[in-house]
Amino acid sequence: MAAYKALFNLVVAFFLVLSLEGIARKIMARIQRRIGPPWYQNFIDLFKALSKHPFSNGWIFDFGVLMALGGALATAMIIPMGSITWTPFPNSDNFFVIMYLFAVGALGMAMGMVGSGNPWASIGVSRALTQMLGYELPYLIVMSSVIFFYKTASIHKLIELQRGGWNLLVMPLGGIVAFISLMGMLGKKPFDIMIAPAEIASGPMVELSGKYMGLLHIMHVFSVFVEISLFVDVFLGGGSFGWYLVKFVVVWVLAVMISSVLPRFRIEQMLKFYWGVPLGLAFLNALFVLLGWTL
Amino acid sequence: MALSTLLISLLVTSVIIYFVSKASWRVGAILNFLIGIFLISYVFALHTGTTSDLGTLFGQKLQLTWTNASFYFSAVSLMVIVSVMLFAIKWLDSQKYPAAFNMFLLMMTAGSLGVFMAADLVTLYIFWEIAVLSSMLIVPMGKKESRKAAVIYAVMSASGTYMYLYGAFLAFQRYGTLNISEIAKQMVSDPSTGIKAAIFLLLASAGIAKSGIFPLHTWLRIAHGNAPDAFSAVLSGQLVKLGSYVLMVTVAVIPSLRVFANIPFYSGIPATNYFLIALGATSIIVGTLMAIKQDDMKMLIAFSSVANGGYILIGIGTMDPMGFEGGVLHVFNHALAAAVIFMAFASVVYRTHTKKISELGGLIHKMPITFLAYLFAIISLAGIPPMSGFISKWMIYQALVRKGMFITAFIAFFGSIGSFLYVFRPLAGVFLGQLPKKYKDVKEVSPVMWIPMMILVVISLIIGIWPFPVLQPIESMRADFGIAPMVKISDPDHWLIRGFAGNWNPVLVFNLFLIGFIIAYILYTMFPRSKKVDLLAPHKEEGTPINIYTGGEYIYTPELYHYNTKFYAGFERMYEKHPSWEKVLGMLAKFFHDLGEWVHGWFFRPSPSAYAFWVSLTILIVFWVRW
Numbered sequence: 001m002a003a004y005k006a007l008f009n010l011v012v013a014f015f016l017v018l019s020l021e022g023i024a025r026k027i028m029a030r031i032q033r034r035i036g037p038p039w040y041q042n043f044i045d046l047f048k049a050l051s052k053h054p055f056s057n058g059w060i061f062d063f064g065v066l067m068a069l070g071g072a073l074a075t076a077m078i079i080p081m082g083s084i085t086w087t088p089f090p091n092s093d094n095f096f097v098i099m100y101l102f103a104v105g106a107l108g109m110a111m112g113m114v115g116s117g118n119p120w121a122s123i124g125v126s127r128a129l130t131q132m133l134g135y136e137l138p139y140l141i142v143m144s145s146v147i148f149f150y151k152t153a154s155i156h157k158l159i160e161l162q163r164g165g166w167n168l169l170v171m172p173l174g175g176i177v178a179f180i181s182l183m184g185m186l187g188k189k190p191f192d193i194m195i196a197p198a199e200i201a202s203g204p205m206v207e208l209s210g211k212y213m214g215l216l217h218i219m220h221v222f223s224v225f226v227e228i229s230l231f232v233d234v235f236l237g238g239g240s241f242g243w244y245l246v247k248f249v250v251v252w253v254l255a256v257m258i259s260s261v262l263p264r265f266r267i268e269q270m271l272k273f274y275w276g277v278p279l280g281l282a283f284l285n286a287l288f289v290l291l292g293w294t295l
Numbered sequence: 296m297a298l299s300t301l302l303i304s305l306l307v308t309s310v311i312i313y314f315v316s317k318a319s320w321r322v323g324a325i326l327n328f329l330i331g332i333f334l335i336s337y338v339f340a341l342h343t344g345t346t347s348d349l350g351t352l353f354g355q356k357l358q359l360t361w362t363n364a365s366f367y368f369s370a371v372s373l374m375v376i377v378s379v380m381l382f383a384i385k386w387l388d389s390q391k392y393p394a395a396f397n398m399f400l401l402m403m404t405a406g407s408l409g410v411f412m413a414a415d416l417v418t419l420y421i422f423w424e425i426a427v428l429s430s431m432l433i434v435p436m437g438k439k440e441s442r443k444a445a446v447i448y449a450v451m452s453a454s455g456t457y458m459y460l461y462g463a464f465l466a467f468q469r470y471g472t473l474n475i476s477e478i479a480k481q482m483v484s485d486p487s488t489g490i491k492a493a494i495f496l497l498l499a500s501a502g503i504a505k506s507g508i509f510p511l512h513t514w515l516r517i518a519h520g521n522a523p524d525a526f527s528a529v530l531s532g533q534l535v536k537l538g539s540y541v542l543m544v545t546v547a548v549i550p551s552l553r554v555f556a557n558i559p560f561y562s563g564i565p566a567t568n569y570f571l572i573a574l575g576a577t578s579i580i581v582g583t584l585m586a587i588k589q590d591d592m593k594m595l596i597a598f599s600s601v602a603n604g605g606y607i608l609i610g611i612g613t614m615d616p617m618g619f620e621g622g623v624l625h626v627f628n629h630a631l632a633a634a635v636i637f638m639a640f641a642s643v644v645y646r647t648h649t650k651k652i653s654e655l656g657g658l659i660h661k662m663p664i665t666f667l668a669y670l671f672a673i674i675s676l677a678g679i680p681p682m683s684g685f686i687s688k689w690m691i692y693q694a695l696v697r698k699g700m701f702i703t704a705f706i707a708f709f710g711s712i713g714s715f716l717y718v719f720r721p722l723a724g725v726f727l728g729q730l731p732k733k734y735k736d737v738k739e740v741s742p743v744m745w746i747p748m749m750i751l752v753v754i755s756l757i758i759g760i761w762p763f764p765v766l767q768p769i770e771s772m773r774a775d776f777g778i779a780p781m782v783k784i785s786d787p788d789h790w791l792i793r794g795f796a797g798n799w800n801p802v803l804v805f806n807l808f809l810i811g812f813i814i815a816y817i818l819y820t821m822f823p824r825s826k827k828v829d830l831l832a833p834h835k836e837e838g839t840p841i842n843i844y845t846g847g848e849y850i851y852t853p854e855l856y857h858y859n860t861k862f863y864a865g866f867e868r869m870y871e872k873h874p875s876w877e878k879v880l881g882m883l884a885k886f887f888h889d890l891g892e893w894v895h896g897w898f899f900r901p902s903p904s905a906y907a908f909w910v911s912l913t914i915l916i917v918f919w920v921r922w
Binding site: 006050051052053054055056057058060062065066067069070071072073074077078089091092093094095096097100101103104107110111114115117118119122123125126127129130132133136137140141144145147148151152153154157210211212214215218266267268271272283286290 | 657680692705803857
């Protein structure tokens with residue numbers, strides 16, 4: 001049963017996020033008064049990329065891509081989708097396990113791309129890791145206070161414990177900080193420093209061709225699924241599978257709308273931003289939780 | 296064989312090894328390795344509770360006893376030492392003094408084992424000094440700067456040990472015993488908090504100096520960076536763990552929660568422990584930030600040892616069942632990871648004769664096995680599953696979150712994410728990217744050198760998937776020290792590790808990763824085959840470009856396109872003007888040096904009349920006092 005649920009996770013993630021990415025392009029176009037591509041454009045792009053003859057820059061390049069996709073798939077399989085019914089592995093959906101398993105994929109991607117030997121890729125990876133230092137710290141502090149408050153790090157239990165009220169309302173500061181961190185995780189503007197097509201030629205992706213581009217696109221799809229699902233599960237309560245999808249779409253559309261009107265930060269500006277207000281609010285939230293001042 | 300006989304015969308054997316090595320160092324190294332194998336089997340066969348006497352001092356018995364803690368620490372140490380001994384069989388041919396290396400390595404092993412067996416404070420001190428002195432004599436065998444490194448190492452270590460010795464005598468004077476467990480018992484009933492805290496902190500300072508915790512951490516960079524390359528693996532993987540052991544003795548064997556129950560500071564943790572935790576947290580910050588900006592790869596990992604020492608201290612300092620087990624398990628994880636990393640670096644230096652990241656690159660094409668060893672070791676060091684390093688970090692986080700220690704947790708998270716940054720630097724700068732032309736004839740090191748690395752990597756991977764063989768000795772250790780013995784963390788029957796906030800199944804997580812990898816591989820094979828880009832083409836034939844690159848540009852001098860200097864420039868710029876503790880210590884050293892010069896100038900004037908004056912003054916004083 002658990003295996004079917006895990007497989008279902010993957011299927012949902014693939015179709016949901018890939019369509020949402022297309023929808024995001026549409027939304028962004030409309031905000032910028034363009035018409036934009038059709039919503040299924042990303043499916044076309046993905047299959048086209050996968051079908052082309054690629055170039056490989058050595059075995060570590062291949063291995064890095066496999067490790068990246070493998071790590072992202074593994075993490076996507078653990079994620080609960082809104083309730084215990086859609087939790088494939090109720091015994092292992094621990095928050096820290098998910099966060100660190102997720103890092104396997106990131107490390108694989110970084111390693112493979114630097115293995116391509118292209119300096120733009122190295123610069124992109126250096127930026128991506130620095131950005132991780134930025135957004136993870138406020139996020140982890142908020143998550144620690146959530147775990148401290150509910151005395152559990154298991155995601156499906158956190159969902160159940162939000163019956164009385166969503167976490168976004170119980171600790172609004174935490175919810176806001178987590179959303180700001182989510183923007184950084186997703187690499188949406190103003191936090192798309194590691195990709196920055198105009199500066200460093202898409203950074204880590206510079207040497208990707210054909211199926212490598214396609215496979216890492218799939219990896220990205222699962223990463224987005226994991227990141228948004230964690231936010232939805234931990235801060236927006238539980239409910240039926242349909243509700244979960246609705247919340248997922250709302251969070252995604254919100255992130256896209258914010259990102260489509262903002263310019264890009266520089267790397268220091270990003271760090272100063274994250275270690276300023278969001279980190280301060282995260283600590284304030286932790287203090288409120290310690291003092292019992294939750295709504 | 297009694298414990299004391301073992302240690303003394305090891306010390307004697309080390310001298311014999313020296314003379315054997317003088318004849319043929321390779322025979323000496325092989326003998327060393329065989330002795331190491333024997334020691335491992337001996338350690339696993341010993342029963343807890345075995346004691347043996349060493350002698351008497353001040354009417355006190357000096358004793359060795361074998362406990363669960365001795366077993367755990369000795370086993371970890373021997374794993375590291377024996378793999379370095381195997382590594383040295385080949386590696387020593389690049390060294391100037393192989394015979395002395397063999398002798399001191401074995402002597403240091405004996406000293407370390409003695410420290411873990413010691414039942415009283417003075418025995419611990421004696422073996423401690425044996426370990427420190429013999430390792431101190433290995434350090435200057437490295438490069439030019441190593442002499443100074445050895446002096447700094449000795450001074451830093453001594454400043455810790457003398458405080459420890461003072462603490463030991465303070466305890467002896469007050470409680471009339473040197474036996475650690477006796478002292479622990481008496482400290483619980485001692486009403487004077489001040490003296491208890493003094494003893495506690497004085498004893499802990501030896502551990503602070505040795506495991507490179509904040510105010511005394513500067514020697515790690517210098518000693519690890521300049522010691523002979525393979526010995527850095529022992530320094531960071533094993534010797535530093537002596538410090539963790541002493542810290543564990545002071546915090547856990549002396550039941551600090553009960554001893555200092557009257558000075559709680561936060562969340563049930565006494566102020567004394569919290570002081571140590573604060574030092575550990577500072578070490579994490581200092582170690583991480585400094586590691587990120589190092590160009591010398593050995594110094595980079597030396598600073599990471601500072602940060603990881605901080606994790607161990609924080610974990611043990613909380614005295615929480617999760618935190619304690621996490622801290623002690625981190626000893627194992629860091630020992631293995633650091634040993635492999637330093638051995639991988641030793642292999643790189645063995646082949647390329649440089650340890651500067653900015654001069655290296657692309658070695659994956661030439662040394663793929665060393666690369667793999669390094670890769671798996673950093674996955675463990677950065678605390679990423681499925682390697683074992685994740686488990687201990689997970690436990691420490693559990694403890695910190697449970698206790699509501701958000702600031703310490705923040706620092707722990709910072710150190711963890713920061714470790715992704717710094718472990719990636721040598722990976723990208725040394726192994727990946729472009730191979731400089733001068734290294735085009737570099738070869739993989741011999742199997743004698745890569746086998747020990749791979750063995751440690753495999754152990755670390757297996758423990759990451761099935762951690763119970765290591766968790767169980769730690770659990771029995773925790774029961775010995777009475778830290779919430781009812782709490783069971785490892786649950787091998789259900790394949791679970793149980794935290795206060797939810798469980799997880801390491802086997803399942805590994806399998807998920809495996810399945811993810813298999814799916815990825817299937818997808819990979821389903822789609823068209825790739826053409827290979829030969830990154831080494833310009834090396835093979837002069838004037839051949841790499842064919843696909845940055846949008847089809849032709850690249851003829853690829854090493855110019857290797858990005859490895861100031862990898863995180865954007866971040867490094869933010870703390871360029873940081874205050875430097877090394878400078879403060881340097882100023883202190885300068886002050887004492889000048890004071891010495893001044894006194895020296897007074898007594899040793901280059902004129903005969905001054906000598907005549909001092910001589911006559913001395914004679915006058917002697918007459919006057921009538922000695």
